[in-house]
Amino acid sequence: MSFAYPYILFLLLGVPVYLALYMLGRMARRKKLNMFGRSESLLRLMPLVSPYKPPLKLILQCVAYVMLVVALARPWGGVKSENTTKEGIEVVIAVDASTSMLAPSSTEKGAPDRMRMAKMTLEKLINRLSDDRVGLIAFAGDAYTLIPVTNDYVSAKMFLNSINPDQMPTQGTNIAAAIDMATRSFSDSKDIGKAIILLTDAEELENPESVMQAVDRAAKRNIQIDVIGVGGSEPVQIPQGRSGFMIDPTTGEPVRTALNEDLALRIAEQGKGIYVNASNKGSLNELEKQMDKVAKTALEGSFTAVHDELYGLFGWLALIFILLDIMVVDSKFGWLDRITFFKKEEN
Numbered sequence: 217m218s219f220a221y222p223y224i225l226f227l228l229l230g231v232p233v234y235l236a237l238y239m240l241g242r243m244a245r246r247k248k249l250n251m252f253g254r255s256e257s258l259l260r261l262m263p264l265v266s267p268y269k270p271p272l273k274l275i276l277q278c279v280a281y282v283m284l285v286v287a288l289a290r291p292w293g294g295v296k297s298e299n300t301t302k303e304g305i306e307v308v309i310a311v312d313a314s315t316s317m318l319a320p321s322s323t324e325k326g327a328p329d330r331m332r333m334a335k336m337t338l339e340k341l342i343n344r345l346s347d348d349r350v351g352l353i354a355f356a357g358d359a360y361t362l363i364p365v366t367n368d369y370v371s372a373k374m375f376l377n378s379i380n381p382d383q384m385p386t387q388g389t390n391i392a393a394a395i396d397m398a399t400r401s402f403s404d405s406k407d408i409g410k411a412i413i414l415l416t417d418a419e420e421l422e423n424p425e426s427v428m429q430a431v432d433r434a435a436k437r438n439i440q441i442d443v444i445g446v447g448g449s450e451p452v453q454i455p456q457g458r459s460g461f462m463i464d465p466t467t468g469e470p471v472r473t474a475l476n477e478d479l480a481l482r483i484a485e486q487g488k489g490i491y492v493n494a495s496n497k498g499s500l501n502e503l504e505k506q507m508d509k510v511a512k513t514a515l516e517g518s519f520t521a522v523h524d525e526l527y528g529l530f531g532w533l534a535l536i537f538i539l540l541d542i543m544v545v546d547s548k549f550g551w552l553d554r555i556t557f558f559k560k561e562e563n
Contacts (some may be wrong), residue, residue, distance in 0.1 A: 220290035225541045226286045231278055238274055273544050280537035283309070285529035303401040304341050304347035305409035306365050308398040309338060312416035312446070314356040314389045315462065319417075319454045321447055321495065329455075330446040331381060333538040334415050337444060337494045338376055342369055344560055347512075354379050355394035357386030365401060389419045391483070395430035397440060409510035413503070414483065415494070417447040418476035427479065431486045440510055441487025442503055444483045446494045448473035 236494070311334060321333040328336075342350060350372050351365035362375040381387075391414065400411045410477065412434060451472035454462040462471040475525055484491035490506040492499035 217497065218292045220292065222289060222415055222563070224285060225291040227288075227373050228282060233279060234281070235274075243251040244315050251401075273541055276541040276544065279319065280534050280541060283534035283537060285528045287527045287534060289527075291530065293526055302347040304345075304348045304349065305411060305512055306351070306402050306509045307345055307413060307529070308353060308365065308401050308506075309360070309413045309415065310353040310355055310394040311324040311338065311376070311379055312356070312389060312391075312394075312414075313354045313384050314382060314383050314417075314419070314455060315387050316389065316417055316419050317401070317446070319447065319452050319473050321355040321435050323448060323452060330417055331379070333494050334446050335376055335379070337446075337500070338415060339373060340500055341503070342372055342376070344500065345369070345521050347367050351398070352376060353394055353397055353401070355390055355397075355475050356381065356384040356386070356389035357390055359390065361401060365403065374553070389416065391416060392423070392426040392430040395427070395434055395441065399430075399434045399437060402437075402439070406438075408513050409440075409509055410488070411442060411510050411552065412487070413442050413444065415444045415446060416480070416482040418443070418445060419473055424479055424507040425484060427452060428486060431483055431500065435487060439487075440489045440507070441483060442489035442506060443480045443484045443487075443491045444499065445475050445480045445491065446478055446505065447473070448495070451498075485497050 248329070248466075284398075289528060313331070317331040317334065318329050320327045321330045345367070347368055349365045350363075350369065352361050352362040352372055352375055354362055363372055364373070394414065402408075431441060451474040454468045454474055456462045463469070464471050467555045481491045483489075488504060492502050
């Protein structure tokens with residue numbers, strides 16, 4: 217058994233503390249009673265006091281407490297790996313994590329930033345890739361593999377949410393490096409269909425032609441390249457700090473950024489894929505139709521499956537012991553005195 221929050225189990229140290237306090241309380245009570253006489257004589261003066269009920273209630277309370285702590289720690293039934301075989305393709309998603317992705321996704325008031333829009337789009341996309349292997353790359357001035365091609369969609373979503381432009385070592389929009397790394401990330405099998413999904417604002421300002429050369433290298437390996445554009449064509453400022461904007465040190469003016477749809481379209485066309493804008497409602501449906509054109513093959517892999525959550529079981533057990541503790545009173549059961557368990561034989 218494993219736990220989602222194992223540190224909560226430290227609360228179980230409260231059990232020996234409670235037992236120690238209980239024993240000290242019992243000893244103090246017995247000491248006070250001894251001041252009034254012998255315990256055997258005092259018991260006759262307290263006919264309803266049960267010597268067994270307090271220890272029984274103590275056990276019920278301790279067990280209820282233990283069950284409650286275990287439930288709060290969120291126990292799992294265990295983890296196992298299972299082999300699966302599905303018809304699918306290999307997909308590498310390259311996410312733009314440059315500073316320009318912090319800009320608003322549109323000029324509308326309250327619009328999410330491009331990075332947030334990208335993450336929401338990719339999370340929906342990963343949910344649709346249930347039969348495919350997925351890899352994840354983040355890029356800015358250079359490209360970095362976050363997760364290799366795998367069937368583990370849970371990890372893919374986890375790493376997706378960890379992408380932050382502020383944490384990228386070098387800034388820029390090196391799309392060529394992202395495509396080259398994605399191309400190298402696929403398996404060597406020629407029978408498996410492969411596709412790159414590039415999610416970017418396509419602001420490659422340094423060398424757009426190097427991007428097209430990287431697209432050609434991928435196309436020679438029969439890799440389809442699809443592009444999801446993030447942002448709008450109207451330039452917007454890039455927020456910096458709490459209330460400021462990024463300033464161009466050469467001009468002293470605020471930096472403005474816009475989606476380069478022309479380059480995005482060129483990449484998709486030369487990569488034999490499709491270009492869609494993330495803000496369009498039907499963009500993922502169009503992308504899914506395009507990816508269906510990639511030849512699917514049997515993919516054998518493994519995934520990690522977590523057993524059912526067990527916190528509900530321990531929660532119910534805690535409730536049962538709490539109710540039992542409430543039902544058990546400290547005094548004797550009066551109706552037991554009316555029952556004769558042993559009858560004295562008359563001579």
